[in-house]
Amino acid sequence: QVQLQQSGPALVKPSQTLSLSCTVSGVSVSSISYYWTWIRQPAGKGLEWIGRIYVNGGTNYSPSLKSRVSISVDTSKNQFSLNLSSVTAADTAVYFCAREAILSSWSHEYTWFDSWGQGSLVTVSS
Amino acid sequence: QSALTQPPSASGTPGQRVTISCSGSSSNIGSNTANWYQQLPGTAPKLLIYKDNERPSGVPDRFSGSKSGSSASLAISGLQSEDEADYYCAAWDDSLSGWVFGGGTKLTVL
Numbered sequence: 001q002v003q004l005q006q007s008g009p010a011l012v013k014p015s016q017t018l019s020l021s022c023t024v025s026g027v028s029v030s031s032i033s034y035y036w037t038w039i040r041q042p043a044g045k046g047l048e049w050i051g052r053i054y055v056n057g058g059t060n061y062s063p064s065l066k067s068r069v070s071i072s073v074d075t076s077k078n079q080f081s082l083n084l085s086s087v088t089a090a091d092t093a094v095y096f097c098a099r100e101a102i103l104s105s106w107s108h109e110y111t112w113f114d115s116w117g118q119g120s121l122v123t124v125s126s
Numbered sequence: 127q128s129a130l131t132q133p134p135s136a137s138g139t140p141g142q143r144v145t146i147s148c149s150g151s152s153s154n155i156g157s158n159t160a161n162w163y164q165q166l167p168g169t170a171p172k173l174l175i176y177k178d179n180e181r182p183s184g185v186p187d188r189f190s191g192s193k194s195g196s197s198a199s200l201a202i203s204g205l206q207s208e209d210e211a212d213y214y215c216a217a218w219d220d221s222l223s224g225w226v227f228g229g230g231t232k233l234t235v236l
Contacts, residue, residue, distance in 0.1 A: 046128060046214065046227055046228070046229045046230045047163075047171065047214055047216075047227045047230070048227070049216075049224055049225035049226070049227065051224075060223055060224055061224070062222075062224050063222055063223075063224065096170055096171070101176075103177075110159055110176075110177050111218070112161040112173060112176035112177070113161070113163070113171070113173060113216075114173050114176075114182065116170035116171060116172070117170065118170060119169075119170050
């Protein structure tokens with residue numbers, strides 16, 4: 001059974017870098033069947049996709065965050081990480097890591113978020 | 127402003143059938159499948175429907191999904207009190223090369 005366990009500081013100062021990690025158990029982050037994804041949710045608001053990484057190191061980022069985001073994977077620890085630089089109060093949110101399952105046909109790739117971390121509230125404040 | 131449009135709220139009485147709509151465009155729902163997530167208060171979202179109308183194991187068949195053109199819908203039949211939650215639709219957007227979500231629909235069981 002897959003589990004995603006998030007870790008990282010709950011408080012980050014403005015202009016600094018937000019860093020979170022997601023340790024995966026029950027499946028290898030090197031599996032070709034999944035992307036590894038970050039999503040956030042400001043208090044009382046909806047979900048916002050941040051970005052994802054594949055086993056080959058390929059990434060996709062939200063256009064609105066692309067200049068500040070970096071997602072990496074550490075196969076030795078079976079975890080993946082999020083770095084968001086130059087944070088402001090607008091980056092205060094609950095951050096979720098998630099596994100994005102892949103189903104490929106000859107013409108299309110279908111994906112969905114089938115497992116989620118517990119969520120980490122990160123507050124940006126001095 | 128979310129890329130996918132959902133009604134902010136929906137309601138029904140126990141046993142009733144409710145539907146939640148999700149309107150997108152040709153670059154997201156119109157060309158890719160839609161997924162639905164249920165989020166209970168204070169918890170992480172849970173996959174409810176994937177590939178427009180597929181249910182993961184463990185999700186009751188009271189939940190069903192459909193799609194027509196650039197719009198998707200989630201139907202919940204035999205409404206139960208534990209269905210009270212926020213529901214989100216999501217789809218990959220080819221123009222953005224990223225995922226877009228609906229703003230979420232808060233379902234109240236009266």
